Amino acid sequence: xxxxxxxxxxxxxxxxxxxxxxxxxxxxxxxxxxxxxxxxxxxxxxxxxxxxxxxxxxxxxxxxxxxxxxxxxxxxxxxxxxxxxxxxxxxxxxxxxxxxxxxxxxxxxxxxxxxxxxxxxxxxxxxxxxxxxxxxxxxxxxxxxxxxxxxxxxxxxxxxxxxxxxxxxxxxxxxxxxxxxxxxxxxxxxxxxxxxxxxxxxxxxxxxxxxxxxxxxxxxxxxxxxxxxxxxxxxxxxxxxxxxxxxxxxxxxxxxxxxxxxxxxxxxxxxxxxxxxxxxxxxxxxxxxxxxxxxxxxxxxxxxxxxxxxxxxxxxxxxxxxxxxxxxxxxxxxxxxxxxxxxxx
Amino acid sequence: xxxxxxxxxxxxxxxxxxxxxxxxxxxxxxxxxxxxxxxxxxxxxxxxxxxxxxxxxxxxxxxxxxxxxxxxxxxxxxxxxxxxxxxxxxxxxxxxxxxxxxxxxxxxxxxxxxxxxxxxxxxxxxxxxxxxxxxxxxxxxxxxxxxxxxxxxxxxxxxxxxxxxxxxxxxxxxxxxxxxxxxxxxxxxxxxxxxxxxxxxxxxxxxxxxxxxxxxxxxxxxxxxxxxxxxxxxxxxxxxxxxxxxxxxxxxxxxxxxxxxxxxxxxxxxxxxxxxxxxxxxxxxxxxxxxxxxxxxxxxxxxxxxxxxxxxxxxxxxxxxxxxxxxxxxxxxxxxxxxxxxxxx
Numbered sequence: 061x062x063x064x065x066x067x068x069x070x071x072x073x074x075x076x077x078x079x080x081x082x083x084x085x086x087x088x089x090x091x092x093x094x095x096x097x098x099x100x101x102x103x104x105x106x107x108x109x110x111x112x113x114x115x116x117x118x119x120x121x122x123x124x125x126x127x128x129x130x131x132x133x134x135x136x137x138x139x140x141x142x143x144x145x146x147x148x149x150x151x152x153x154x155x156x157x158x159x160x161x162x163x164x165x166x167x168x169x170x171x172x173x174x175x176x177x178x179x180x181x182x183x184x185x186x187x188x189x190x191x192x193x194x195x196x197x198x199x200x201x202x203x204x205x206x207x208x209x210x211x212x213x214x215x216x217x218x219x220x221x222x223x224x225x226x227x228x229x230x231x232x233x234x235x236x237x238x239x240x241x242x243x244x245x246x247x248x249x250x251x252x253x254x255x256x257x258x259x260x261x262x263x264x265x266x267x268x269x270x271x272x273x274x275x276x277x278x279x280x281x282x283x284x285x286x287x288x289x290x291x292x293x294x295x296x297x298x299x300x301x302x303x304x305x306x307x308x309x310x311x312x313x314x315x316x317x318x319x320x321x322x323x324x325x326x327x328x329x330x331x332x333x334x335x336x337x338x339x340x341x342x343x344x345x346x347x348x349x350x351x352x353x354x355x356x357x358x359x360x361x362x363x364x365x366x367x368x369x370x371x372x373x374x375x376x377x378x379x380x381x382x383x384x385x386x387x388x389x390x391x392x393x394x395x396x397x398x399x400x401x402x403x404x405x
Numbered sequence: 406x407x408x409x410x411x412x413x414x415x416x417x418x419x420x421x422x423x424x425x426x427x428x429x430x431x432x433x434x435x436x437x438x439x440x441x442x443x444x445x446x447x448x449x450x451x452x453x454x455x456x457x458x459x460x461x462x463x464x465x466x467x468x469x470x471x472x473x474x475x476x477x478x479x480x481x482x483x484x485x486x487x488x489x490x491x492x493x494x495x496x497x498x499x500x501x502x503x504x505x506x507x508x509x510x511x512x513x514x515x516x517x518x519x520x521x522x523x524x525x526x527x528x529x530x531x532x533x534x535x536x537x538x539x540x541x542x543x544x545x546x547x548x549x550x551x552x553x554x555x556x557x558x559x560x561x562x563x564x565x566x567x568x569x570x571x572x573x574x575x576x577x578x579x580x581x582x583x584x585x586x587x588x589x590x591x592x593x594x595x596x597x598x599x600x601x602x603x604x605x606x607x608x609x610x611x612x613x614x615x616x617x618x619x620x621x622x623x624x625x626x627x628x629x630x631x632x633x634x635x636x637x638x639x640x641x642x643x644x645x646x647x648x649x650x651x652x653x654x655x656x657x658x659x660x661x662x663x664x665x666x667x668x669x670x671x672x673x674x675x676x677x678x679x680x681x682x683x684x685x686x687x688x689x690x691x692x693x694x695x696x697x698x699x700x701x702x703x704x705x706x707x708x709x710x711x712x713x714x715x716x717x718x719x720x721x722x723x724x725x726x727x728x729x730x731x732x733x734x735x736x737x738x739x740x741x742x743x744x745x746x747x748x749x750x
Contacts, residue, residue: 096564151516151519211530219438
């Protein structure tokens with residue numbers, strides 16, 4: 061049982077990244093309004109989080125023989141990416157809570173929160189540009205390009221999901237869902253953290269396609285598990301309202317699968333409920349939909365799909381990536397894969 | 406009378422920048438939702454505009470002996486900066502119109518528009534990173550740093566203005582206003598375009614402080630003239646609703662000056678009206694405020710301040726920057742300074 065080892069490493073990297081970020085982000089300013097902006101930029105980064113993405117980057121950097129001084133600024137940039145993007149996400153999804161506390165736009169209004177997200181994105185690029193001195197221009201350019209790729213994929217995936225909602229699209233196949241998740245989640249959660257980590261340490265660029273394959277599978281598995289936890293998780297551990305995705309009308313695998321398997325009248329009922337605004341939705345819909353998911357086994361199916369994808373990612377890793385890396389990190393990464401689909405938070 | 410020469414150059418640079426941007430931005434995509442995102446990213450750039458900022462960059466690059474192939478990608482990046490930032494701006498200010506057409510969030514909703522702004526910002530950084538091959542890593546890093554500086558200043562200035570509105574702050578001095586404008590407008594409208602243009606061509610880094618002084622004065626002059634046009638401009642030429650800033654409760658020099666000069670009861674009336682939401686404001690307030698501005702001469706004063714700042718910028722240019730540059734561009738830049746404070750659009 062080596063699971064604790066993974067969490068130990070993750071938590072030590074998280075401390076390093078947090079320290080780095082809070083030393084880097086601006087603190088006080090004599091103009092009171094700018095001082096408030098700086099407070100807002102530090103708000104999400106100061107809330108509790110797993111530090112999964114920067115941790116993964118630093119683990120892969122170590123696995124390929126790199127040291128933490130080489131990867132810390134890029135890991136911190138990735139953490140800032142996650143933070144500014146969820147500031148904007150929360151506005152886009154009209155989410156009230158983030159990590160158990162009021163979302164930034166609830167605290168300060170949409171205008172200030174949107175702009176603070178932009179300001180934080182600028183600090184992300186500033187961290188990335190430090191690679192010119194830390195790693196030299198050649199590697200700095202490669203990593204910058206990877207960030208651009210991740211950035212474009214993430215905004216495209218986010219757009220697909222938002223467009224489905226705006227257009228009341230429900231004629232969605234599981235393949236459409238996978239395609240959306242690959243962009244929205246897999247790049248910034250799995251592919252880029254692992255591959256950029258390797259790249260910093262000098263991993264062979266020929267390995268990239270394998271990392272993409274590994275990360276696409278694992279990233280989709282991660283998102284499915286996230287959606288499953290929203291349906292059947294433990295609120296205390298998960299930190300969000302259970303069933304919130306149903307109220308938001310979020311297209312999840314269990315819901316798409318349900319619409320493809322249930323009777324026409326049931327589908328009509330679900331779509332009609334889902335198309336109501338969150339405010340006008342009867343919270344009783346959560347139980348109605350959960351019961352239908354139970355009836356057609358679609359949550360169970362989503363779990364199976366997630367586990368299958370994680371197994372595929374594990375096979376790619378063990379068969380093709382693992383042999384290139386230092387032994388002690390192989391088991392850490394396998395623990396990570398295991399965590400993705402078995403986590404409760 | 407050399408004014409036409411400035412507009413000729415500006416318009417030829419604008420065509421080059423537009424062509425470059427539309428060849429660069431992604432066109433079609435087989436996933437219909439992503440295809441829509443690409444349409445949205447091309448929306449604002451395809452609307453009529455002056456192309457002032459990229460034009461200024463390319464003029465200064467030529468003035469310091471550079472050629473257009475060296476500056477075009479950075480000029481295009483600056484144009485994208487302007488475009489994505491106003492997508493977000495329009496959401497923040499709840500503006501309905503942009504360049505005479507419905508704002509992006511009015512056409513597609515806040516969520517999709519916000520995300521499209523983010524996606525366009527990514528394309529800006531992609532253009533900037535081309536400098537690694539076009540200009541080599543050393544200059545590329547310098548220009549990247551200038552973009553980061555501009556980016557940070559702009560978001561800070563935007564934050565100050567939004568915070569005033571949110572906090573119903575009216576105890577604002579002209580100096581507070583200048584400080585806000587320097588950040589919000591002067592950097593991305595004057596300082597960065599002119600200095601980055603020079604930098605690309607190899608201008609002496611020692612000149613930077615002079616460019617900052619030049620651009621701070623001219624940028625504030627530009628913003629004051631913009632605010633003046635909103636109050637007394639010709640709607641046909643200006644392209645926006647006259648008096649819209651009064652309905653938005655925007656802190657302009659003419660209004661701040663008025664609050665500092667009028668009687669307490671008049672100030673109370675103005676502040677009470679300004680603090681109403683745009684929706685609940687009586688449009689008659691526009692004429693009431695304009696009459697008070699007339700009574701206390703605050704529009705006229707704003708025009709004088711703007712002209713004085715432009716004169717200062719002209720002195721800095723003529724005395725300290727102009728001697729370093731090629732003669733034919735000196736008059737073009739003087740025309741530009743003249744345009745900033747005498748334009749009607």
